[in-house]
Amino acid sequence: MDDEFRQRLEQRLEQLENRVALLERNQDLIAAGQRRSSLRSLWRRPPMWTFEQYPPRLLNLSAFPPAPAIPANAPRITMVTPSYNHAQYLDATIESIVSQNYPKLTYHVQDGASIDGTLDLLKSRGEGISWTSEPDKGQSNAINLGFAGADCEIMAYLNSDDMLLPGALAYVADYFMSHPNVDVVYGHRVFVDREGLEVGRAVLPPHDGKALQYADYIPQETMFWRKRVWDRIGPIDESFHYAMDWDFILRAQAAECKFVRLPRFLACFRIHDAQKTASTYALGVREMGILRRRVLGFDPTQMQIRRAIAPYLARQLAYHYAYKLRLLRY
Incomplete structure (x- = not known):
């Protein structure tokens, strides 16, 4: 068996594995939707x-x-x-950041040599942003390349299909200034579809470090951290291609960094067919397993995971309905 044939076979097997994992997830969702008890479905x-x-x-x-x-x-x-062949959404991402008009912002797009019109889009932006378009080794590598030599006090990355909400940078900066002991912050999120229309919202309860060891509930697009965190725990681990943000979060938590969930909607998470969250689901399952074994020291069953995060999910459900009933306002 020559190397080229072996490589094609491995790629095909990985594609099939992804498809099986997605089918299993869809079956779970269908089964949940068919349950008579709406409470159990929500759970x-x-x-x-x-x-x-x-x-x-x-x-x-x-x-x-x-x-x-x-x-x-x-x-x-x-x-x-970090960007690769996302010209369809990238302009909205860029605009959501530059329109913040934050005076002490350095913004860089690290593109992986896209071939879908991204280069023309970046050129049209003029000198309003910095950007590089060159081959990279994936999203984690692109993030690290983009942060190389960063001279700042606060850091964050926003994927090329997500968007910041107005005032997010000023609010985050203000919070960090008035809370010098806080290292990492994140907030509530809005779900939008491929057209940018709102389809949902996620209102989160306060931070729960124990639940975080079992499941990553932090909306990455809303997360900001002090540069001292990056200097202490190191950059994004490029061996992860799906759960790199959870790995970074867990390393920060292990280094006793202080996390706070902010009482504000900070960003939009876009839902579309080609997003990485769905297309690499099987890879994600493997990487999340690696992280749980590293942090917990064992492989928890799905039942153990559900029991561990049940108190957090109950609080999230309470916050969700309190917001819907206008008992909470953000």
């Missing part, structure tokens, strides 16, 4: 992991709270967008 698929919660509607940006004033001594923020 199996909590609101924070239910993307399409209502029919698409216009995303009303003006309904979100105004940004706080930005002082002269505001911290420097560096943001990176």
Whole structure:
């Protein structure tokens, strides 16, 4: 068996594995939807992991709270967008960041030599952003390349199909300035479809470090951290291609970094057919297993995972309905 044939065979087997994993997940969702008890269905698929919660509607940006004033001594923020063949969504991602008008922002798009018109889009942006388009070794590598030499106090990355909400940078900077002991922050998220229409929202309870050891519930697109975290625990682990953000989060938690869930919607997570979350689901299962074994010291069963995160899911359900009933406002 020659190397080329072996490589094609391995690729085909991986594709089949992904397809089987996705079919198994879909069967679970169908089974959940057929249950008579709506409470049990919600328990199996909590609101924070239910993307399409209502029919698409216009995303009303003006309904979100105004940004706080930005002082002269505001911290420097560096943001990176890893990109590959996402020209369809990338412009909205870029606009959501540059329209923040944050005066001490360094923003860089690290593109992996896209062939779908991304290069023309980046050129059209002029000198408003910095960017590089060159082959890379995947998303994790692109993020690290984008952050190389970063001179800042706060860091974050936003994927090329997600969007920041208005005032997010000013709010995050203000919070970090008034809470010097906090290392990592994140907030609530909005789900949007491929057209940018709102289809759901996830309102999260306060941070729970124990639950985080069993499941990654932190919305990556809303997460910001101090550069001292990066300096302490190191960059994104490039051996991970799906769960790299959870790995980074768990390493930060192990280094006793202080996490806070902010009481604000900070970003939009876009749902579409080609997103990495769905296309590499089987790889994700393997990587999440690696992380659980590393942190917990054993391979938990699905029942053990559900029991461990049950208190957090119960609180999330309470926050979800309190927000829907307008008992909570953000």
